Amino acid sequence: MASLSFIIFCPLLAALLIAAIPRNFKVLFRLIALGATFLPALAAARLFLGMASGHDGVQYEEFIPWVYSLGITYHVGVDGLNIGLILMGSVVAFAAACVSREITNREKEFYLLLLLMAGSILGAFASYDLFFFYFFHELALVPTFIMIGVWGRGERKNYATFKITLYLSLGALLSLIGLLALYLQAGGQTFNIVELTRRLSANPLSPGAQQAIFPLLMFGFGVLVSLWPFHTWAPLGYAAAPTATAMMHAGVIKKFGLYGLLRVAVPLLPAGAESWLPVLALLCLGNLVYCGLVAMRQRDLNLLLGNSSVAHMGFVFLGIASLSLVGVTGAVLVMVAHGFLAALSFALSGYLHQRLGTLEMAQMGGLLKRLPFIGTVLAMALLAGCGLPGFANFPGEALVLFGAVTAGRWLVILAAWAGLVIGGVYMLRAIRQILHGHLPERWAGVPDAPHAWHKLPYALLLAGLVVFGCFPGLLTKRIQPNASRIVQAVNGPMLADSPGEPEVPGHWLAGGRKVTGHE
């Protein structure tokens, strides 16, 4: 069943279709974009529900040789690691197309780039070939730059465009060198990740080579995920980006670097991972604490969201660095959860920006009275951001913390706990400043989202957060086999009585266990 290729190529072909239509048919562009993102989202949901959980093999594989002489193949498939991301990515893409009502000039180019972005990032997640893995991601980056440049806002738009372009390209190139080195060291015959994993687990690379390649991938991917101290492009870029771009980039494209660490870097270079992940664990303190503190002092809602999204990445890094089953599972869960969360919060801030013309929080207040729907969703999103149980971030972050505890990095755990507290402070403050208090006169006529169709994207993203928050087992049972494979690649086969590696049962959180240190 060509369902996975459909998810990737439906948006890409629709982008081509848009390129061929004259620019007068403005409504048509929007309709095509909505259709070409809705169908993949449906297909992704079907794949998600239809895939067999409980084993770590690749499912729904498709395989087309592309460049024989180099061993490049178009090879896509799903397993526990990427199915959540594909589902989340396709839903976010649909939501992003829905909220793009605000774009009123050059719609043709906008929807074309949005579809290009959506199709290619889903392709990057689905690819089991190093070349396409990189190719699709890079393809998704270019629209980001152009969209910020053309439809971006704020007077620092140009600066932000170039900053994000240069940073992300540097990160991508570093990781490209790492991927190429990996390919050449493994014999230079295949880019197939499954095949490479098999070969390298049979004959691992020399520790020296692993330790040389791993940092290339770690920092390359790290820059793409806004690893501290290479994070400064993120808040700036998201503040300047149009709503849909911020949603897609912060929600979906940014997860590529994390996914790359989990899919390629850690399992293929276990010795490198062992010696470099402690460095990552230290750097992610910068994300958790430093960026959290920076977020606390922001006056602009978008800058706050941008910084908090950088801070949330710290949890994922932490989970990966813990190299424990619980931690890695939690990291993947946070990736999916944060995708929904970031997309939802940027969608809401986009709504506010469009209606209010400003995102200065000091000028807002009491908006909950005027905006019952948007305000409620915003409050829920911000609460989800500080890790309230019931939203998908909570189980993910809790698992990451448990993973960090089993790894025994106390300094890091303390910092993560502090990060949670800081997150709570700025999120709650934002709720108070925006939604509560006195409503300024000038906002007396601000309209709420008028009808169900306008509410749909927000509701959909919120539903994602709530569903995976209440039933994290839906994801964890799919992630777990792959996560344990990754952990085993580094730590060696797990012993049955190995301490500190508890099973992650499907509904272990359903009992509502309290976790210390959580808000």
Added chain:
Amino acid sequence: MNDVVLMGLEVAVLVTGLAVLLLDLWITPDQRRLLGFGAIATLGVIFSASFAYLPDGTQYAFGGMYALDEFALYFKRFFLIAGMFVLLLSVGTSNAEEGGQGEYLSLSLFALAGMMFCASAANLALLFVSLELVTVTFYVLVGFQRRRLASLEAAIKYLIIGALSSAFLVYGIALIYGATGTLDFRQLASLPAAVMESRILWLGALFLFVGLGFKMAAVPFQIWAPDVYQGAPPSTTAFLAVGSKAAGFVLLLRVLHQTLPVLETRWLHLLMGIAGLSIAYGVLCAIPQRSLKRLLGYSSIANAGYLLIGVATLSAAGATAALYYLAGYLYTVLAAFIVIAVVLQHTGRDDFDGLAGLHQRSPLLAAGLTFAMVSLAGIPPLAGFFGKFLVLKAALAAGAEHPGFYWLLGIAIVGVVISLYYYFGVVRAVYWGAPGEQPAGPIRVEWPLQVALYLAMVAILWLGVMPNQITNLAELAVKSLGLR
């Protein structure tokens, strides 16, 4: 007779050039365009005829002077495609050319024939003659708009530096002959080891390299490139950028791998150093440029550096990368110069201000220029990406034997990131640059140029998405060069 058949492609191009020159005397000015289309169609026929040649190994003609193998054919096809686009470009912008249309066409055809001879040169004498045929015709082509001061200035610069490099070239050839007593590539390749150690031979080889470096526009022989790129008519610049550069590379590859086998080790550091310097110089100098043609001049220097990395790896993978890279570069640069030619014709300027609002005035031109810039920046799914990918891969593989390549790789990466800045600067100028006081009327693009631009864009995309065919051809070509 067999000899003439072997070099039938060049003969056909030369005959076409002569026919154009002659027919120009017979036709009325309104029919000049038809003459151009006729020449393009003939080149198309010659191009398809090139697929009738199936060299079984290497075939030699004229006592070993002329070699025909897959490598030569790859480049002949490359030059023919470049020639067709350049003729189309010159026909489309004919109003801008002051001189005779017929002369311009025939001179371009002669330059094309020279380039095609370069691809087959198996003797230092033919190498020199074919290279001179290219260079001398370009002296005229660069200065073709003889009432434009910039064009004349460019021609003088090109003439002086070109003459200097020709002098180096011929002096080098003389020294090589003096040391070895032969000009033939095959005889040079089988010299006894004692002769190889001759210092005169090495000096000669070095001078030869200077002459080729000038064609490739590699540092330190790059000095002419920005000025000449800026001053020459756009169709000439396009031909110079792809054809002349590729002629330098085809000769370099052949001399490197088929003449003096010890050159490979002796020139390794030289090539690496020049590659690094070219990239660094090209990208750094391109940053402040405001003129698009000048920017492309510097970018062509940087691209010579990337190509030289592929050559310097001395591996089949590296040479294949260079060949593919050139193919992608061909369409990319042609697309850019088609847009520049039209913009220049309509606004009289080639700087960023002239580009402001281009996306409204002509979405096609804006899209074409964006394609070219994004491809030059090396971003998928366009041709430039796969070229850079192959070059980086070859360099990384060579790094296992020679750690110097890791440094080169570092320079290349920094170079790519810096180049993103100025390539995206062009995209910004097209899509969201501040519109100046330009009259914002739409730009009408003549149909020959539209066709050429669409073809170039499709080719850029096709090469990037389906690189298999070109890499196969390039691999075949490299194999015939004796590289494994």
